[in-house]
Amino acid sequence: MSLEDRLYPLLSAYERLPHGLKRVVGAAYRCLPTGWRWGARYREFQRLAADVESWSVEQIRDYQLQQLRKVLLHADAFCPLYRERFSLAGFRPEKLRSLEEMEACPLLSKEDLLAHRETMASTEIRAKDRLYLTTGGSTGVPVGFYLQRGVSRPKEQAFLEAQWARAGYRKGDRLAVIRGHVTTEKSHGRISTYDATRDWLMLSSYHLTEDRLPDYLAEIARFRPDALHAYPSAALQLAEFVEKSGAAWKQPLKCVLAGSERLNLPQKRLLERVFGCRVFRWYGHSERVVLAAEGRRSELFYFWPTYGWVEFGPTDAEGFCEVIGTSFHNLAMPLIRYRTGDYVRLADPRRDGELEFPWPAVAEIAGREQEFLVSGSGRRISLTALNMHDAIFDDLYAVQFVQDAPGKAELRFVPGPGFSRERVPRIEAGVRRKLGDDFNLAMREVRETEKTSRGKHKWLVSRISKPGS
Numbered sequence: 001m002s003l004e005d006r007l008y009p010l011l012s013a014y015e016r017l018p019h020g021l022k023r024v025v026g027a028a029y030r031c032l033p034t035g036w037r038w039g040a041r042y043r044e045f046q047r048l049a050a051d052v053e054s055w056s057v058e059q060i061r062d063y064q065l066q067q068l069r070k071v072l073l074h075a076d077a078f079c080p081l082y083r084e085r086f087s088l089a090g091f092r093p094e095k096l097r098s099l100e101e102m103e104a105c106p107l108l109s110k111e112d113l114l115a116h117r118e119t120m121a122s123t124e125i126r127a128k129d130r131l132y133l134t135t136g137g138s139t140g141v142p143v144g145f146y147l148q149r150g151v152s153r154p155k156e157q158a159f160l161e162a163q164w165a166r167a168g169y170r171k172g173d174r175l176a177v178i179r180g181h182v183t184t185e186k187s188h189g190r191i192s193t194y195d196a197t198r199d200w201l202m203l204s205s206y207h208l209t210e211d212r213l214p215d216y217l218a219e220i221a222r223f224r225p226d227a228l229h230a231y232p233s234a235a236l237q238l239a240e241f242v243e244k245s246g247a248a249w250k251q252p253l254k255c256v257l258a259g260s261e262r263l264n265l266p267q268k269r270l271l272e273r274v275f276g277c278r279v280f281r282w283y284g285h286s287e288r289v290v291l292a293a294e295g296r297r298s299e300l301f302y303f304w305p306t307y308g309w310v311e312f313g314p315t316d317a318e319g320f321c322e323v324i325g326t327s328f329h330n331l332a333m334p335l336i337r338y339r340t341g342d343y344v345r346l347a348d349p350r351r352d353g354e355l356e357f358p359w360p361a362v363a364e365i366a367g368r369e370q371e372f373l374v375s376g377s378g379r380r381i382s383l384t385a386l387n388m389h390d391a392i393f394d395d396l397y398a399v400q401f402v403q404d405a406p407g408k409a410e411l412r413f414v415p416g417p418g419f420s421r422e423r424v425p426r427i428e429a430g431v432r433r434k435l436g437d438d439f440n441l442a443m444r445e446v447r448e449t450e451k452t453s454r455g456k457h458k459w460l461v462s463r464i465s466k467p468g469s
Contacts, residue, residue: 001150002039003032005131008153026196034171038154045158052306057358060305061099067328068309069096072105074122075334081112081119082336102311107324108338113143114397114416117333121146125332134391135286142393145287148332152288155329159307160282163293167255167280173226176201176219178234179260180382183207187377187438192219201225205234206436209379213241221251228256228275232263233372233382239274253277259284261382262365265299283365285342289325289335295356300347303360310360311337312346319345320366342366374464376407376438383459392430395419400449402461409435410442412449421445 007014014022035042052060072093075082085106086093096102113120121130130146131153147153161171175198183190183204191204191212201223203216216238220228228235235258242249256271256279263271263281271279282293283301290308292301303310306328313322320343327335344362349355352363372380383401393399397414411431415421428443435441450461 001129002042002154003037004153005039005149008131023194023196026198029197030199038157039150041151042154042158045155046162048306049159049162049304052304053357055305060358064305064309065096065099067306068099068102068326069093071326071328071331071334071336072096074124074331075336078122078124078331079120079334080123081116082334099309102309102326102337105337108336110143110339110341113145117144117146121333122331130332132391133286134393142396142399143287144391144394145335146330146333147288148330152330152332155307156288159291159304163282163291163304164255164257164280166294166296167257167278169227169255169257172199173254174199174201174223175227175229175257176203176223176225178203178205178208178216178228178230178238180205180231180386182434185433185436187375187379187436191215200229205231206379206381206434208234208237209377210241213238217242217247224251225253227254230256230258231382232258232261232267232271232281233380235271235275235279236267237380239271242274243270249274249276255280264364268299283342283344283362285340287327287335287338287340288330289327289338289340290323292360292362298353298356300352300355300361300363301344301365302355302357303362305359312344312360313339315346316343318366320364321346372462373401373403373409373435373439373460374406375436376440378406379436379438381435386431386434392427395423398449400458400461402450402463404463406464407438408440408442410444412444412446414446414449 014025017025029037055063076086076093077083089104089106091105125148129149131149132144132146134142134144161169177200181193181202181204183193183202187207189207191207193202195202201219203219208216235256253275255277256275258271258279259282263279268279268281280294281299281301282291284291290303290310292303294300295302308328309326311324313324315321323340323342323344325335325338325340327338343366345364345366347355347361347363355361372382374380395416395418397416400412401409402412403409411428413427424443428441432439432441450458
């Protein structure tokens with residue numbers, strides 16, 4: 001198991017250390033060999049991400065078929081829910097001979113994860129070798145799942161570094177990061193901390209008001225980062241302020257790394273104009289099922305064929321289809337033909353140009369819009385930044401914010417059968433910590449939440465008039 005996985009449970013204790021001691025401990029940790037930090041599998045995934053770009057279509061199909069067989073056979077042998085589902089569907093993993101035969105395998109939904117998580121987990125992987133995470137993703141439906149220690153996190157790191165390198169990033173670069181970090185609950189508190197373990201400047205996602213944005217610019221200028229790593233919503237707020245103020249962005253950047261939220265091309269052009277560098281987009285999710293990113297030259301999203309197996313559902317009236325994925329390598333809890341709830345528009349070479357890689361590619365990702373709660377002092381809080389990765393939303397079928405006025409919101413939640421009402425104060429306290437002290441939050445239990453016209457759950461129902469509306 002990697003040091004990253006062994007020390008992950010101690011992260012909160014590290015964060016409580018005095019500032020000076022934290023810098024010393026963090027700097028020492030940063031100097032350790034990469035193989036020690038990320039474990040033996042990290043080099044394997046590095047090679048896998050690098051080599052696949054030169055593979056033929058036949059090599060890719062052979063690798064994917066090999067991985068699918070391994071995942072399916074493991075799930076059939078050690079995951080009770082899959083064994084039952086395969087039997088009912090008459091699906092025989094040992095007889096899989098082609099990728100096309102995966103259509104006979106049953107689909108998996110987020111509701112399955114909510115209702116059957118423990119019977120989806122592998123009985124062969126010990127509890128101490130599993131890492132539990134939760135996510136609301138882009139839908140606001142809280143989902144818990146297991147990753148495999150020593151595998152899932154080094155794999156993610158290797159593939160992220162490989163795709164970021166297309167935009168100019170190099171391992172060891174100094175990053176200024178605006179991605180959901182909490183510096184203080186006070187609306188007028190400090191906006192940054194320093195992560196010595198990675199040499200990153202961690203900036204708050206919760207204080208991006210017009211009067212505080214000059215402080216962000218000053219902090220970034222002092223730190224002199226190589227790249228900006230931000231939620232698109234946060235990068236846009238910063239860029240729009242720079243343009244509106246008539247100032248010029250002075251810190252040279254290799255790139256802006258913009259993931260986790262939708263960023264359309266006009267918005268991307270704005271960021272590139274202000275920051276004077278490439279803005280690099282990618283698509284992934286906490287469940288680590290599939291991963292896609294822009295190419296070196298192309299702005300299409302290419303799905304890594306060695307990361308996971310991707311399929312696409314039927315095309316709807318608007319030309320979008322659902323992303324369906326099967327995870328590779330994570331045997332602690334394989335996700336097989338998992339319906340992500342995310343919709344994409346497939347790339348068409350006649351319209352979008354020649355593909356840079358012979359991989360599945362999409363031109364547009366629907367959903368994951370930049371959604372904001374607005375505080376009493378005018379702070380805009382991205383819903384992505386409120387995504388929880390601990391067990392706080394466990395046993396809830398859905399959560400949804402409803403806002404009618406700045407500084408006030410209602411958190412509606414749909415309880416599952418295992419939910420205890422005694423946990424409501426803990427949930428409220430966790431959310432309040434991220435919202436800050438200029439926000440009034442009410443909790444409300446409901447039987448169902450509002451949906452989109454496509455029937456998809458919404459994180460946020462905002463009835464606040466937008467500028468110009």
